[in-house]
Amino acid sequence: MLKTDNVDLIVLNRAPTHLAAEIITKGLSLAMKDYFLFLKFMLIATLEAEDYRRFAHDYYRIYQNAHSLTGEEKRNLEKKNYFFRARNKRF
Numbered sequence: 001m002l003k004t005d006n007v008d009l010i011v012l013n014r015a016p017t018h019l020a021a022e023i024i025t026k027g028l029s030l031a032m033k034d035y036f037l038f039l040k041f042m043l044i045a046t047l048e049a050e051d052y053r054r055f056a057h058d059y060y061r062i063y064q065n066a067h068s069l070t071g072e073e074k075r076n077l078e079k080k081n082y083f084f085r086a087r088n089k090r091f
Contacts, residue, residue: 012024017045017048017052018052020049021048021049022049024042025046
């Protein structure tokens with residue numbers, strides 16, 4: 001079927017979101033018990049991966065511009081960072 005020994009088996013619901021999304025879009029499924037459950041998982045994984053990509057892009061842009069921030073802008077950014085870290089600890 002695969003004609004290769006170079007195979008990685010991944011349990012998608014245990015894989016990091018970005019990896020699961022890439023596997024779903026580019027990989028080959030060897031077994032699928034419930035197609036509609038797969039579609040639901042695919043939607044969730046790809047949306048979360050896209051959210052992460054946007055976050056990483058925004059973070060990198062802020063990091064690149066950080067050297068030009070004023071003291072007040074840096075303090076405001078630190079307050080927002082503290083808020084988001086405190087809010088996300090529960091996850």
